[in-house]
Amino acid sequence: MSRLGQYILFLGALFKNRESFRTYFRLTLDECIYIGINSIVIVSIVSIFMGAVSTVQTAYNLVNPLIPQSVIGLIVRDLTILELAPTITAIVFAGKVGSSIAGNLGTMRITEQIDALEVMGINSVSYLVLPKIIATVLMYPFLVILAGVLAISGGYLAASLAGVVDPPAEFLSGLKTNFNQFSVVFSLIKSVVFGFLISSIASFMGYYTKGGALEVGQSSTRAVTVSCIAILLSDFVLAQLLLVK
Numbered sequence: 001m002s003r004l005g006q007y008i009l010f011l012g013a014l015f016k017n018r019e020s021f022r023t024y025f026r027l028t029l030d031e032c033i034y035i036g037i038n039s040i041v042i043v044s045i046v047s048i049f050m051g052a053v054s055t056v057q058t059a060y061n062l063v064n065p066l067i068p069q070s071v072i073g074l075i076v077r078d079l080t081i082l083e084l085a086p087t088i089t090a091i092v093f094a095g096k097v098g099s100s101i102a103g104n105l106g107t108m109r110i111t112e113q114i115d116a117l118e119v120m121g122i123n124s125v126s127y128l129v130l131p132k133i134i135a136t137v138l139m140y141p142f143l144v145i146l147a148g149v150l151a152i153s154g155g156y157l158a159a160s161l162a163g164v165v166d167p168p169a170e171f172l173s174g175l176k177t178n179f180n181q182f183s184v185v186f187s188l189i190k191s192v193v194f195g196f197l198i199s200s201i202a203s204f205m206g207y208y209t210k211g212g213a214l215e216v217g218q219s220s221t222r223a224v225t226v227s228c229i230a231i232l233l234s235d236f237v238l239a240q241l242l243l244v245k
Contacts, residue, residue, distance in 0.1 A: 010204050014130045017123040027131035028138075035097050035132070035199075036139025043143050044150055046092050050084055051076065051151030052158035055171075059164035069165050073174025076155045081183045085148035087235050090194040093140065094227040098202035101132055102223035105206030106216035114207070129203040133196060140195030141188050148187070186242055193238065197230045 018024075058072050105128065108114050117124040152175065159165035205223040209215050 006208070007201075007204050010125065010207070011200060013123065013125040014133070016126065018126050018130075019122070023127075024131055024134075027127075028134050031131045031135035032139050035135050036143065039093060039096060039139075039143060040146065042092060042096060043089055043147050046089065047085070047147040047150040048154035048157075050088060050147075051080060051154030054079055054084065054151070055155035055158040056162060056164055059159075069170040070174035070177060072159065072165055073155070073171040074177050075174075076171075077152060077175050077179075078183065080148055080151045080155070081187050083235075084151055086144050086187045086190040086194060087231065089144060089147045090140075090191075090198065090231045091228055093143065093194075094198045094202075094224050094231065097136070098198045098223050098227045099220040101199060101202040102206035102209075102220045103216055105129075105203060106209035106219045109207065109209045110212055110216060125207065129200075129207065132203055133199045136195040136199035137192055140198075141191040144187060144191040186238075189242065190235065190238055193234055194231050197234060198227045201227045201230060 054076050055072060058075050059069075062069075062072060105114075108128070114124045114128070117127060156168065156171055159171040160168035165171045202223040205219045205226065206216075209219040
């Protein structure tokens, strides 16, 4: 509970003694490139194969001849939008970006760069962490959209090239069947929440690193572990709040 209270106080310190808008704008743009643009490749690769594997495994389990093959496209679409794109991508994102944020801040802590900012009268929490959180909350939803599009595209490629759906037009027909627009809204809501949790938890772990290089690695590991737990827990809570009637 003490760590939770420290985390809440850490979030409150983000908005104290703030710098100028121009400073945050510049820092946020740099973080958007570092966090968002540099994550496109890994997100794209994971998403394509995630969609392809989902299609093949769904087709493998739907062996009943009474079930139309268009159901495969419907299942892959809903599974991708509701869960695979926002949640599985978030776990990959936490491993790449979360560990990097914790490692960078941890290194700054043990090399006393953060202490130097405090001596100069700068709120180090706001200056170093707030741009990271803003950039992640802005960029992660775009990565989720990219992941969803590529996962469904990967599913279609698997359906057509592997011959698991014959003809492939049945897969496209399933994509259009009974589409619920709120699924996209729900996915974007989750992406904003996940982005905030990943960036804030990783920053918290890195900012309060104590010791040396070994502890920096341990902080990065804890950041990924706690972020994944927070993602799964918030995923359940959001599903209960927004989907269960």
